[in-house]
Structures are given as C-alpha cells and as structure tokens.
Amino acid sequence: MRKTKLLSAAIFVIASFANGRYIHGVNWADETVSCTSRIQSWADGQCGGPGPNFISLQTPQTSWWVLGPADADGNSNMKAWDFDKGDRDYVAGWRGGSPINAEQEIVVFFENALEDKAGSDLIIRLFCGPAAKASVYVSSDLSSFAKVGEIEGSLNGVPGKGGFLYDAEFDFSEKYSEPVHYVKVYREVTASQSGMFFDSFRSAHTKLPQTKAEVIHYGWTILQDTNSDCYTDNVDFAQLAESWKICYDPQTSEFSQLPFEDPNSIPSSCHGVWQAGFGMEADINRDCTVNIQDLILFAEKFLTCTDPSNENCIKPWKL
Template sequence: MKKAKTLTAFILTLAVLTNAEYIEGVNWADEVFSCTNRIQSWADGQCGGPGPNFISLQTPQTSWWVLGQSDCDGNGNMQAWDFEEGDRDYAAGWRGGSQINAGQEIVVYFENSLEDNAGADLVIRLYCGPAAKASVYAGQSPDNLVQIGEIEGKLNDVPGKGGHLYDAEFDFSGKISQPVHFVKVFRETVGSQTGMFFDSFRSSSVKLPEIKSEAAQYGWTIPEDANSDCFVNHLDFAEIAESWKICFDPKVSGFEDSVFEDPNSIPSGCHGVWQAGYGLQADINKDCVVDFEDLLLFAENFLTCTDPNNEDCLKPWNL
C-alpha cells in the first residue's frame, strides 16, 4: 500500500510538471478555460465523423482535445482525415446549422504567456467550412481581451476545403503589448458550411536553450532523459524501475486509474492521457505502459547528454 501511495504521488507530481509545457521550444495551450454549450468534439475519441457529444468543463475528458501538440496531421500533409496514416481527428469546435448554434466561443489558457515577437505570435490550427467566420481575441486576463484578427472560410480553398488543415497566424504588434495568457475564438456565422473545428493553439516563436535548465524548460530533452536533467543515466533508470509495469491505458481492463481524481476526467485512450498531462516520463514510447520496450530505448541512449554548454552533447534543436 505504501508503494502504491508513493507511485500515485509521483505520478500526480509528473502530471503537474507536464502542464504549461514547451515541446521542442513551442508553447502550447494548457487548459480550456471556458466554452459555450454547443462546442463539441468531432469524433468523440474515434476517427471518422461528427460526434454527438458537447464539451463541458464538467467532463474534463473532452476538454483536452485542443490542448498540446497538433495530432490531426500524422504524415505532415496538412490533411486532417488520413486515418490510415495515424491521424487522430481529436478536434473541437462547432458544426454548421441553425440559430441554436449562434454565438459559440472557446477560450484557452496559456500558463506560459505568449509574447509579441517579430512576425506572427499565435498560431491556431483548424479546418472549417467555406462560409465559416470567427473573431479571435487575446489578452492577459479573460476579462480584458482585444480583437487581434479573424478566421474566414473560402470557397474551394484553404481554409474551407473539406478536411484540409490551416494554420491561422496572428501578430500582436500594434494590437496588444501585455503578455497573453488567454485566447478566445468567437463564432460570427451560422448556417450551412459554417462549421469550424480546432486542432491546436500554440506560439509561433520557438525557444532555443542556452543553459541546461532551459533545455528542460523548453522541452528539448530527449524522451529517454526521464528526469529532464540533460543526461541519460542511472537516475533515469530509477524512474523506469519505480514505474515498472504500470499501465495507464484507459482501453485496457484493470488500468491504474488512481491518478485521476475525478472518474469523469479519465480520457478515452492513451493519446488522451498524454494530451491531458497524465503521461509518465518513464513511458518513453508513450504507449501508456512502462515495460521492456521503454527499457530498450533507454539502453540505446544510455549516457547520451543534451547540455547546451557541452560541445560533446547532442543538440536536438540543431537537427
């Protein structure tokens, strides 16, 4: 029992640490702060079509769909529906329809603020209908947002071409000078072909590390470095040993569910566990079980380092 409690505390600590992540220098949205009652998932955990369920903050297993890395484009061709290529249509937004769907909005939160740099500052990856239109707002607090631009569909073009993802970019220059923690997208049109679904919200700029702590902070350490100290060694092996054979795949009978405080917060699958920030660092291949496959990956990279100030170390940000 003591070991189980220790493991649970360890996992909860990791869950907290994985929030507010930079991943390879990119700052991703960390939380769905609020959404209106007609925001819905596209496929409800399964690829292949509009899902019937609306997103509610009371059902957290759906609120992580627009968080973290983009996952609707597994092969890099900017098409959302190549399911045979491993694309996961984990997107959320609104469908076209009647006035009952008017005035919908979604607000996401960045714990690490977005800042005004040269060029674009915010990127929203989405797909939408050719008649769709939405206004985008940003600010330091949810009560003080300013409009920074619009997203609008185009007939037979991107955005607007069915299933084709589009990166809408926004520049804060001349519009907002404070660090941005909140981004809101507000629906402006209803009717046929006005649906709009979002895959991710992220920074445009990429942070490159200059010291060891920044390599971990900005997400440039390699997966085998389980404790993110820029060195793959016995300490990382201890992380693997501590988590050995723990299974966190919700699709597997008897999976370890103690990490989830609320039964409603359990994602639909392993991908959701990672998107929601509950993945174990020792799960190197991110299949939601710590086993020999992770140990093999660890062994292949044993004694690899990623210290920015050591010329003999790997520099993944230069690859």
C-alpha cells in the same frame, strides 16, 4: 451569453500537471478556461465524426482535444481525415447550420505568456467550412480582450475544405502589447458549411536554449531523460524500473486508475491521458505502458546528454 465553465476540481487536478508546457521550444495552450455549450469534439471516440461529445463537466476529457501539440495529422500531410492511414481526429469546435450553434466561443489559457515579436505571434491550427468566419481576441488577464484578426473560410480553398488543416497566423503588433495569457475565438457566422474545428493553439516563436535550465524549461530534453536533468543515466533507468509494467491505457484490462482521483476525469484513450498530463515519463514510446519497448528505446540513448555547457553533449535544437 451562457458559458459552461470547465474549472472543476477534476480539471484543476489535470491542469496542475499540464501547465507551462513547452515542447521543443514551442509554447502550447495549457488549459481550456471556458466555452459555450455547443462546443463539441468531432470524433466519435474511435475515428470519424461528428461525435456526440460536448465539452462539459460530464465529459471533461474532450476539453483537452485543443490543448498541447497538434495531433489530428498523424502523417504530416495537413489532412485530418486520413483514418485509413492512422489519423485520429482530435479536434473540437462548432458545427454549421442550425441557429442553436450561433455565438459559440472558446477561451484557452497559456501559463507561459505569448509575446509580441517580429512577424506572427500566435498560430491556430484548424479546419472549417467555406462559409465559416470567426474573430480572434487576446488578453493578459481575462478582463478585457483585443481583436488581433479573423479566420475565414473560402470556397474551394483552404481554409474551407473539411478535414484539410490550416495554420491561421496572427501578429500582435500594434494590436496588443501586453503579455498574452488568454486567446478567445468567437463565432461570427451561423449558416450551412460554417463549422470550424480546432486542433491546437501555439506560439509562432520557438525558444532556443542557452543554459541547462532553459533546455529543461523549453522542453528540449530527450524522452529517455525521464527526470529532465539533461543526462540519460542510471537515475533515469531507476525511474523506468520503478514504473515497470504500470499501465495507464484506459482501453486495456490492465489499466491502473491510481493517478485519477475523480472517475469523471479519466480520459477515454491513451492519447487523452497524455493530453491531460497524466502520462508517465518512463513511458518513452508514449503507449501508456512501461515495458520492454521502452527499455529498448532507453538503451539506444543511454549516457546521452543535452547540456549546452558540455561540449560533448548533443544539441537537438540545432539539428
């Protein structure tokens, strides 16, 4: 089967920023290792779909739509198509019907391995058609895969309704005992209403920190702690000041291309900049520009700490 490899130099540049991504104890997929030629983004660059962008070396930003935190459901109602309420449909997968879309697959990589623990171990957020079906495989080294389950649409149900997100959960118990670094989803059905689009791949387990090092590693530091040392202080303020007025939003005239070594690696939106790992830590509100709004948010948490060994510090993982 012909696959389109995404490991270009530009992708390596981006992945070096994104690997090992824990956010609030959740382990998210870090890299799209490979995919077949008909994997495409759903949105058309603004909202809605289907879009024309296939995941390829020519449009590398689309490869990040299945990485990092789930982001197709901005208002948390598990529906990805509330465009009038601000949702942006950041998903990628395959459409139904045509034989040209048969035998599609996508493989994602976790820098921090998924583990076999009690209950579910892997969660894939997606939407699909009622006739959709795919098999899910895992591997530790990309050389051999073990099947851990299937995703299947249902008539008049979820999954099976376009745009209604579903969390498919998979338990590795008695199926795979090695640390899981690779997850592959393979299309089993090509027919009308058998499309399937993915929002995110993540661990089912949440890591809670016991030490300062674990707070940092598992992503429990607050956004105002820009240097991730568990203390929001003058050092963080200096980093904010150093980044003042820098703009990484590719949709504005003030956009700075400084961190993007290859023009083909530049994402098409601020969201894509963050998904690709190019966001500035001083950009507290994540709008790709460091300005007065970030300073206001910083002031709200100035001198706040998240060090577990300090009784006077807050413990956001217990809230």
